[in-house]
Amino acid sequence: MYDSDAERDYHRHVQERLPRNFAVHLVHGLLGQTGFRLVSTPTFVPAYILLLSGGSDVAVGLALSLAALGAALTPLFSASLIGHRRRVLPVGFWTGGAMRVAVLCLALAGLLLEGRAALVAALAAMALFGLFAGMQTVVFQTLLSKVIPVHYRGRLMGLRNFLASLTTIGVAWVGGNYLLGTPPTAAGYAAVFLVAFALTTLGLLVLVLVQEPEPPTVAERRSFAQYLREMPAFLHAEPAFARFVAARALSTLGRMALPFYILFAGESIGLSGETLASLTVSFTIAATLANLFWGWLSDEYGFRLCMLLSIGLWIVATLTLLLSAHYWVVVAVFAAIGASQEGFRLGSISLPMEFGNREQTSLRLAIANTVSEGAGSIAPLLGGVVAAALGYDAVFIGAAILLVIGLLVLLSVREPRYHT
Numbered sequence: 001m002y003d004s005d006a007e008r009d010y011h012r013h014v015q016e017r018l019p020r021n022f023a024v025h026l027v028h029g030l031l032g033q034t035g036f037r038l039v040s041t042p043t044f045v046p047a048y049i050l051l052l053s054g055g056s057d058v059a060v061g062l063a064l065s066l067a068a069l070g071a072a073l074t075p076l077f078s079a080s081l082i083g084h085r086r087r088v089l090p091v092g093f094w095t096g097g098a099m100r101v102a103v104l105c106l107a108l109a110g111l112l113l114e115g116r117a118a119l120v121a122a123l124a125a126m127a128l129f130g131l132f133a134g135m136q137t138v139v140f141q142t143l144l145s146k147v148i149p150v151h152y153r154g155r156l157m158g159l160r161n162f163l164a165s166l167t168t169i170g171v172a173w174v175g176g177n178y179l180l181g182t183p184p185t186a187a188g189y190a191a192v193f194l195v196a197f198a199l200t201t202l203g204l205l206v207l208v209l210v211q212e213p214e215p216p217t218v219a220e221r222r223s224f225a226q227y228l229r230e231m232p233a234f235l236h237a238e239p240a241f242a243r244f245v246a247a248r249a250l251s252t253l254g255r256m257a258l259p260f261y262i263l264f265a266g267e268s269i270g271l272s273g274e275t276l277a278s279l280t281v282s283f284t285i286a287a288t289l290a291n292l293f294w295g296w297l298s299d300e301y302g303f304r305l306c307m308l309l310s311i312g313l314w315i316v317a318t319l320t321l322l323l324s325a326h327y328w329v330v331v332a333v334f335a336a337i338g339a340s341q342e343g344f345r346l347g348s349i350s351l352p353m354e355f356g357n358r359e360q361t362s363l364r365l366a367i368a369n370t371v372s373e374g375a376g377s378i379a380p381l382l383g384g385v386v387a388a389a390l391g392y393d394a395v396f397i398g399a400a401i402l403l404v405i406g407l408l409v410l411l412s413v414r415e416p417r418y419h420t
Helices: 005-016 018-040 044-052 057-073 075-082 089-112 115-147 150-179 186-209 224-237 239-269 273-301 303-323 327-354 358-390 392-411
Strands: none
Touching: 005 018, 018 044, 018 089, 018 115, 018 150, 018 186, 044 057, 044 089, 044 115, 044 186, 057 075, 057 115, 057 358, 075 089, 075 115, 075 224, 075 358, 089 115, 089 186, 115 327, 115 358, 150 186, 150 273, 150 303, 150 327, 224 239, 224 358, 239 303, 239 327, 239 358, 239 392, 273 303, 273 327, 303 327, 303 392, 327 358, 358 392
């Protein structure tokens, strides 16, 4: 598609600086993901909001919904900021910085405020966290697509996720045992979020060392409103990418079952402390180790295959949970679910970088993330409604149906690495 001296110079720049940029992105991702997982994992924030609200489940749901909604609203706006720029890292610094300030505000709410004021401040911080997360994701994925060639992205993200999982386990253990207090206090949770702020800020500062190339061509400047108006036509013009977006959204709706796996296991085998520990360990270890496999597979055979296999594993695990309630079968199911989630995450966030031309990379990332985050914000509510009306079996069957449809749609998309 591109054949010029400027293009050859651009690709030579990328190859010559690959070792440096690979190492920088690895350290950035390790520190950033460790910190942000302390906020996004379904443990610290829900418990923190529950404490600040005096035990309100509604407040917990509201906090998570605000974050998910924010992440769905801003990707297209982020694309309008960077689509025409030859260098996107400066925008990454201020969007990433704003996201980290939101984490700081989440901590300060528990340190400086009390009662309703602390709760309102924490909810506002979660909303801002989501808004800037939606922007940061597009910017940093666009940056990665520029400095890391496609055949190295899988191993980078797989190794990054593997290391971040290990460090998150360690930091979470230290936070739970030494920072939260007995019983946990608002100041204790705030201390955990201050650690998250420090780690993510260090990770952002590491990006100063990135050597970002300036591509010979970029897209024309467009406003956010123009992107919104042109999105249907853009999807119509790129049917393969549109089918990928649909497949990713349908599969993401399969998350409707995620909160209910553990509740169903409790009904089936009972949730003693030992059982809960076994299921948590199997899920976490499988997810951690699987990152190395998914990264290797993606580099060798493409992110599409990574998504297909991870969705298939997710379907098998979900249906197996319905068919057997044996203790070790449930343990194996949780391991399979953990592994499948990591493969789906790695494949789904990476595949949009490979469709079409380079100039529209940020727009594709924005569209895919907007639709996926929108589906992700609906999924838990959908699962809750189905569970309340029809029971857990119906939730799992519904999730499996959505995953199968997503798998079939993705099968209709050819591997973009070799066909675009």
